[in-house]
Amino acid sequence: MMTIADEIQRIFRVADVEGLIADGAPDDEYDSEAVEVAEALAALKKEDLTEKNISAIISLVWARSFNRGEEEIEMRLPAFREIARKILGAS
Amino acid sequence: MSSAVDTACLVESLAALRMGYASSRPPDPDHVVCPPWTRRDLADIAYVQESLDWLFREAKSGLPLTEERHGWTMRTVTGLLQSFERKERDYLAKAGFNPSQPRVPAGSTEGGRWTESGGVAGGRTAGDSAPFRQPRSSFEVRPASKPNAPKKPRHPHADSPYFHPETGIYDPPIVPVYPVEILIATVYGERTFSLAISAIRRKLQQRRPYNRGRQTDHGHQRVGDRSITDKDIDAAIETAKKSGNITVKNGPYNTPQHHYHGSNGLTVIVETQGRNAGKIITMYGKKPKGKL
Numbered sequence: 001m002m003t004i005a006d007e008i009q010r011i012f013r014v015a016d017v018e019g020l021i022a023d024g025a026p027d028d029e030y031d032s033e034a035v036e037v038a039e040a041l042a043a044l045k046k047e048d049l050t051e052k053n054i055s056a057i058i059s060l061v062w063a064r065s066f067n068r069g070e071e072e073i074e075m076r077l078p079a080f081r082e083i084a085r086k087i088l089g090a091s
Numbered sequence: 092m093s094s095a096v097d098t099a100c101l102v103e104s105l106a107a108l109r110m111g112y113a114s115s116r117p118p119d120p121d122h123v124v125c126p127p128w129t130r131r132d133l134a135d136i137a138y139v140q141e142s143l144d145w146l147f148r149e150a151k152s153g154l155p156l157t158e159e160r161h162g163w164t165m166r167t168v169t170g171l172l173q174s175f176e177r178k179e180r181d182y183l184a185k186a187g188f189n190p191s192q193p194r195v196p197a198g199s200t201e202g203g204r205w206t207e208s209g210g211v212a213g214g215r216t217a218g219d220s221a222p223f224r225q226p227r228s229s230f231e232v233r234p235a236s237k238p239n240a241p242k243k244p245r246h247p248h249a250d251s252p253y254f255h256p257e258t259g260i261y262d263p264p265i266v267p268v269y270p271v272e273i274l275i276a277t278v279y280g281e282r283t284f285s286l287a288i289s290a291i292r293r294k295l296q297q298r299r300p301y302n303r304g305r306q307t308d309h310g311h312q313r314v315g316d317r318s319i320t321d322k323d324i325d326a327a328i329e330t331a332k333k334s335g336n337i338t339v340k341n342g343p344y345n346t347p348q349h350h351y352h353g354s355n356g357l358t359v360i361v362e363t364q365g366r367n368a369g370k371i372i373t374m375y376g377k378k379p380k381g382k383l
Contacts, residue, residue, distance in 0.1 A: 018343065018372070019343040020360070020372075023350065023360070024358060024375065024376075025375045026375055028316070029313075031316075032309070032312045036291065039291075040290035041290070043289075043291075044286070044290055048286055052280075053279075053283050053287060056278075056283045056284060056286075057291060059275050059287075060271075060272070060275065060287055060288060060291055061291060063271040064308055065307065065309040066307050066309050066372065068271065069270060069271060069365075069366050070271045070273070072344065074274060075344045076344065077278065
């Protein structure tokens, strides 16, 4: 049975925000970011599990992990929102 | 760089910034945290410190510093240092500080203090722009106290409503500091930002600062997960350069990248422009011979 962390890993893999998997990187490329997001979501109350909050968490994790600045994060916001929607749908 | 006025405040704020949190309100990058330094300045100072650490490690590794890999960082750091110096000089000039004012010689309890007579114009020359403390008048009235009693330093945030005198803990609310955090707070609202940063706070505290030298945090994680060494990475880049097996392309958000395909089977992706210029974002492929 897939856990929510597994599901988030799968969603990140499919989204391939940085295009690294398409370039040939292994499927586990974004697993550490997915685990970090899953841990953060586990710290939220159920009523706080909203697209907005999840998207903000992904943005913060991404900014740290990939050393992205505000303009770069802004460009990726639609992708993060899409991921957040999928996570909500999966949880 | 020396701090102009309140060293303790500056050091504490920098430590807080490194953790990704601010030490005071409001979430405004131009808010003055320790005069004359604003939040933005402190973030820049933290960036300069990390960049200098990285450059030092790079130089120490024996590889030559090159324009392609280090030029952008060196120019940015130099520019920032010059702007810090200018700002500090202007601030001190406005405060009426005279760097050639004499000081009490070392060896006495007053040693090092600025005085109006009988001291030495020592230590720092008129050309120095960054004194370590504010000038003091020799007519200052000092409280009578035991000469050798150690004076407990006053906490820099003792007057703050977020300071708990019983525990000595200063616990300010989490506010956006880095531009990316300000962006998130702007796009999603303060509450969402606060909630999101709280959710990942424990994780953030376990992590080291943004800058991991030549790799992004993501790259560093991949090095660990995939048991790849610095030597493997250097070998991949070197052999790819020699054989010309380098793919130049743009990432999905138009970030220019070089993909080095090393003869050891390792592919190393390096971004070549922007804040990650010269940084490895990931590496993958067959492990080098003997490590499979």
